Amino acid sequence: NAGVTQTPKFQVLKTGQSMTLQCAQDMNHNSMYWYRQDPGMGLRLIYYSASEGTTDKGEVPNGYNVSRLNKREFSLRLESAAPSQTSVYFCASSGPSIISNQPQHFGDGTRLSIL
């Protein structure tokens, strides 16, 4: 029962470097989400994918790109990392039976530090 799997769990980058955060779910869910969590700010939606082949911006998309590779996988890319992107990143998914489309299952997060 893996649920939502995120890799890596920890990463340290230098300013200007690029990297891709990976997310995969094994529950045949249609919708997937990327959030960032910062102290005192709760979770903020970066991008979401309502279904395979579609992606849309959330509250804080600047500096990020996403790819819905297939139904299982939804990756988040930082093209040129900045210290302001230091955060904990969460991927989540929700299934077609969830009419409200809220994130239902979360991964354990990727802790990203940018120096």
Next chain:
Amino acid sequence: AQSVTQLDSQVPVFEEAPVELRCNYSSSVSVYLFWYVQYPNQGLQLLLKYLSGSTLVESINGFEAEFNKSQTSFHLRKPSVHISDTAEYFCAVSDPGTGGFKTIFGAGTRLFVK
């Protein structure tokens, strides 16, 4: 745009005492409302949700929340807390009119049971 305010950043409470975590949201014609719980070094877990119908919703572990449209509130309550309830709790809201995909979270309330 929707917004959520959690009125307390930290709530300390003794074991077996009652607790209320307060949440207010910006007004809208209709809303979906949620409470999530986050244990250390884990992702969030959905605790309960209000979509429509009965204004009182319950979780399987004894929490309940009441949707109050006139006060735009969705406070979370538990009559008797346990040590294991120590966690961070997030209130969230989304707009059914846009499919509910853009769930907006509050800043969180850290519940500490002692």
